[in-house]
Amino acid sequence: METLLNIQKCNKHFNGIVALDDFSCTVKKQEIVGLIGPNGAGKSTLFNVITGFINQDSGSIVFNKKDISKKPAYKINNLGISRTFQDLRLIRQMTVLENVLLSFSKQPGEHLENVFLRNKKVKEIETENRKKAVELLDFAGLNEKSYDLANDLSYGQQKLLSIVCCLASDPKLLLLDEPIAGINPAMIDEIIKIIKMLPEEGKSVIIIEHNMDAITEVCGRVIFMDAGQKISEGLPEEVRNDPKVIEAYLD
Template sequence: MSEAILKVTGLSKSFDGVRALSDLSCDLCRGEILGLIGPNGAGKTTLFNVVTGFIAPEGGKVSLKSTDITGLAPHRLANRGIARTFQDLRLIRQLSALDNALLSFRDQPGERLGNVFFRARRGREHERQNRQEAIRLLEDAGIAEKADDPAEDLSYGQQKLLSLVCCLAARAEVVLLDEPVAGIAPEMKEKILGMIRDLRDNGKSVVLIEHDLDAVMQTCDRVVFMDAGAKVSEGTPQEVRNDPKVIEAYID
């Protein structure tokens, strides 16, 4: 197994007495797609919320490339190269698809220059580059013709693609995807899974939460199955699928 880029150790978090994370430890290796599966309420999204700084854990640690990042604010974690999508998408509905993508770019280098004239010129050049890159991402996702439409006018599948584009615009090394193919048509599903594999092939490290087991099995290098906030099984997709504890959970 290659080196861990992201490591969580002994994480715990409760909500009103419900254990959402219970001493959870897990590694994401550099350049892999790690599948995260488990029943509703297993704690999958809570894990993302803790790793991306939206929720503070009650115990445990999150490390990125061996640096302790536990409890850092979401924007700081974004600047360190962790990007995510949300289960409920969280696009800005009235803004165009292109503007949603543009808002997701990190760093504005113009701000660091002292001279106002150069700052403005650099800023404009930077804006132009981001715009070009955003259009390229929308093209790759097959939704460039929707660039000027408000996000709310896109179909649900197109909105899922747009939320993935926004995540890619951050150019993060670690990409956390919360149910990116849930509830969409098969051809769009294939498109999104292809984009996720491309991410991995371009050296990114990906965690994929998904209930669609076939999608997980065909896309992931490794899978973690969690239940009641704890890791129950871990291994290759085949190993996890054949684990009696996993089979039992999915039959119940």
């Protein structure tokens, strides 16, 4: 399979603390990669660097044959990388449906001039997006909550909604930061089911997660990170039994 994302020798320091240390990795098309490691290993920093929320000190990131190392966050999303946040971000004062509608990319109605002009086109796309949003919410089993405020959903449903928001822009790569941490087992199964379907839709995924059973179930390949470095990489079972990994956890 073709390479989708190629990270080469990325470095990032925060006032002397090393978050990424010559980190390199690749993600192929239609692949699910697990990113594991102790707290403070630099996993979320890697997500922030890929998505343009943090600029790396050095190194290159190539996505879909385009260099995205220096691009701002919004452009990177438009190129086809969507993400969720560890601290779960949504627009809590909006309804579930509005959150999804907001997430569609390149809407004509988002241009100020189109607020007054091209009314027909804007309405057309808005109706189309509404239909797609309802389908997505149906698919995720959130359709009954469409008109509730995002804030009124349970924690697990909010996490699910944040994944639905990612899917709305039809990305090629999803970065999911702890998508199943702290939620009930039924909801975990629901979310895992959705994640497992993504490669068939032509999407790749990187998941940060501490739940090793879930990682073993969904990921074809796992990368273990510590102190900003890649310590081990391979099949989930291999990485789990790697002596370097066991040593890092015991430290």
